[in-house]
Amino acid sequence: MVFLFPTTGTVIGFLTICLGISWVYLAVRKRRIIKLREKFFERNGGFMLQKELLGMDKSTNQTQIFSAEELKKATENFHESRILGQGGQGTVYKGILSNNRIVAIKKAKIMDTGQVEEFINELVVLSQINHRNVVKLLGCCLETEVPLLVYEFVINGTLFDHIHVQHNSLVLPWETRLKVATESANAFSYLHSAASIPIIHRDIKSANILLDDNYAAKIADFGTSRLIPMDQKQITTLVRGTLGYLDPEYFRTSHLTEKSDVYSFGVVLLELLTGKTALSFRRPESERHLVTNFESAIQENRLLEILDQQILTSENIEQLKEVADLAMRCVKIRGEERPTMKDVAAELEDLRSLGTNNAPKSHHHKHIVGSTNNDQPWTV
Template sequence: MSLLLSQMLLLLAVASAAPDNRCLKKCGDVEIPYPFGIGAIGANCFGEGQDCICNSTETGIGANCSLGGGFNLTCNTMESGIKKPFFGNVEVLNISLVMGQVRLLHPVSSACYNSTYNNVTYKDWSLDMRDTSYRFSNLRNKFTVIGCETLVYILDYHGSNISYQSGCVSMCRDKQSIVNDSCSGMGCCQTSIPKNLKYYRVSFDENFNNSDTRGFDTCSYAALLEAEWFRFQTSYITTNQLMQMNNNGRVPVVMDWAIGNETCEVVAKRNLITSYACISNNSVCVNSTNGPGYLCNCSTGYQGNPYVSNGCQDINECNLQSNPCSDGICQNLPGNYSCHCPKGTHGDAYHGTCIPDLPLAVKVAIGCSGVIILLLCTMCLYIVYQRRKLEEMKRKYFKQHGGYELEEKMKSENAFNKFKIFGSKELEKATNHFDDKNIIGRGGNGVVYKGVLENQDVAIKKPKIINEDLKKQFGTETLILSDVNHVNIVKLLGCCLEMEMPLLVYEFVPNGTLFHLIHESENRVPASLDTRLRIAYESADALDYLHSKASPQIIHGDVKSSNILLDMDNTVKISDFGASKLIPKGEKQFATLLQFTHGYIDPECLMTYALTNKSDVYSFGVVLLELFTGKKAINFEESEEQRSLVSTFTMLENQNRFSEILHNQVKLEANIEFIQELTILIKECLKLKGEDRPTMKEVAEELNGLRTLKQHPFVVQQNADEMESLLDGLSNVTHADSNSTFNIESKLTGWSNIQGWL
């Protein structure tokens, strides 16, 4: 019901923003596209072809015809009878929706020396666009000064204070030093302006004037104008031609415009029934490059007006002047096109390489020898073609995955980094062409093969998907990840970028995963409590290294027991951090492939779509539950209320019964104090709010403290029956305060109890 209401409100908002069909679409020779508009449709406005200035106070200026504010224009009839659009008292020359720009006409400032009265007459103009949607284009405008012995300033004020000031000096030696189309300081001077300039005023320096003319005009001129339009002529300073041409001394200036003062990212987080302007289907939002605000563009393959409903229409690429398919047959698609070879041919129609099919009659006529020769030639050509095509595809994938940028990066780092770019042939040979017999791991994110490279066992991961937006930086990010150096983290040795899915090459860890140790080792002796504690501590320490000591810092993003590998002596090796999130210092966050696994997902991350290091802490809390209970994070064989290990823990912990689901080996070796501290630690890691969870550093320190507590020589070891009776008595022990703040020092209460026993 709420979704239907939101959709209805959205339709109403879009309908109210659309221009009325009676609005003027043109003023004189100038097109007026929405969000710009001429006046408004009001109670006394009817029909087309007239200036609709609303006389009704109900709708207000700008209603129905424009987006309002600075987008509302007037259409004035000049003395010559020609209609021209104006913004205030400034004439509008043309409007561009694609570029987000408006060209205006405004006066040239001047300073003229009068030899009769020995004084200077100044005409200093300014243009104020503050409190509007316009700002002067810093790319298409130049502050231009014309004259001799002239110094002119361009000023911007915020209140009574000058917030920006620059100047330009133009000098003259003789007429030979003045050259047409040259504006470098002799007779003409130009300088750039900063971004987001919305006001400017011209000020001539009175210490400079044209009293000593030497055959030059006694007037100097200055204006902020369109650089591409202006071409300096020597006649500008030998006569007053500049003031006589171009609409009586008016020159064009280019204004950038934008919607509102917020970015696309901010607008996207809001409800769409607010004032979002990109209402057409197949439209996209782009941030303004000159000051705050955003613009709307049609998506690739579409053109039109993105500010009106259904304004972006498909471009029929097949009807363009040049056929995009060369000799092939073009078929138009929504936002794109496809190419097909004509009937009787085959090949690459996109590049005009359609090869005629070989007729059967030709084969019969040539005879057996001719057929053999033809087949051999065709086969050779096909093999060459396929090889070239394969090499082209390799280069294409290599470029898409940022291979060339990666090579430059590796050169700049000299030979200190052992990271290597492997060729596809190397990895095919290492895995026997990715034979299924060499598969050592298979999951939702990809397949892992065992291979041999340079007499070294390696693990080669082949992902199933990769974010298209992040392909270009894939190689560079893997190079950064290869710098990770920790004894409990799998070493990333290199990558292959010549295939559709880039491959990652890791060191090989031979003893399986923690998941296998916990859940699939029925015939092995259960892991001791010391082993479980060491695995937990080494894992936490490795994650702490990624969070706080790696440069840049790394969020793993997919912490689970199947991503914790074990060496022959059960030494931890954290893996799959190549699908993580990097946090470069001083820059905004960017991410590679973000993966999630049911049962380990941080619920706050699902709600906010923001992956943080506290997301790893939550997932690690689930791993601790697995490790000390021997139960799976999600078990579909259990009842619905016990299917989730986290839910089961929460229910039993609230009833002081957590010890019931502990693994028998843990019950056998642990004491009550240890179980209490472990329960508190897991509970803190699994808190719903990330800010309430501890850091991985604090988790690692707490686990180290638990190891010390476990190994204290005065802790009495209980046999199985005695331990069971002690665990049954846990319900009478005062439960730890569920709202307490996680503090490592306060959690090491076991030591004080031990001292009490002594």
């Protein structure tokens, strides 16, 4: 039997053909991936984002572009064990980048056009903010099936959890609550008055205030925020927000102003004072809405009863009354009767600096105990 061995030329020719086929396959595959990423980029608002960022100051916009592979690796392919929280816009995962930096990665849900606009809006808004009490946007990835936003990781969760979640055994003391309120107010005052373009958050609530390892406040979730042109005091828009925190005047007129944020922040102050959620259908109907429940307590001289007994002491009672008075002015039915966020921040700063034992007796205080408010409480 004669065995025919392939010649060197035949082997080389065969390998060349195999290499050629592999090269063609890889080239076609690469083109498909590129086209798919381009498709995702367009669908996820990439061109919309480019248009928005075109006129922005490049020195303040340092948003990093992450690859899909990098963020998959950072989250173990978005494993459920990495989930930090879930909401209407998507899911937030804990990620660890290649440089060992821990980050929070928001992965949007499959979105329609309106939701894409919200997601891009959050990116545009956050890219213009540089404040120590606002969660920092690090970057984004738009080449995936759904867009991804990358933020600094804030370790201590939400203010809502610390006040309301039963399994949280550590009671947030009043001094810390006042600190968080003051820092949050300063951040919102910055958004309204000191940002390059005024920003209305539009969804202020305790769940959107994060706490870092030193219990410093970090404002989050700017998906529904709005930039306000310098020559306008208000804008007309579809009503967005969270029941229990929603400004009744905005709800009624669709006119969004900075005072809409003030109302929502007033509700957060009431949460800090009472330990109660803004809205609960588990409570009796008369106590369902925290604002109206608190108003009733004030009118009936029951302020001390409605305050969170875990934080109430003989040393801080005057300070608590001052903050209660401020909160009630923030939730006035008419926006023009509410203080500005700048004024709110200043009052809280004064209360903190004066200390518990020297809390001032404000001239507004007479409106708290035994007061009668002609404004009718509004409920959703």
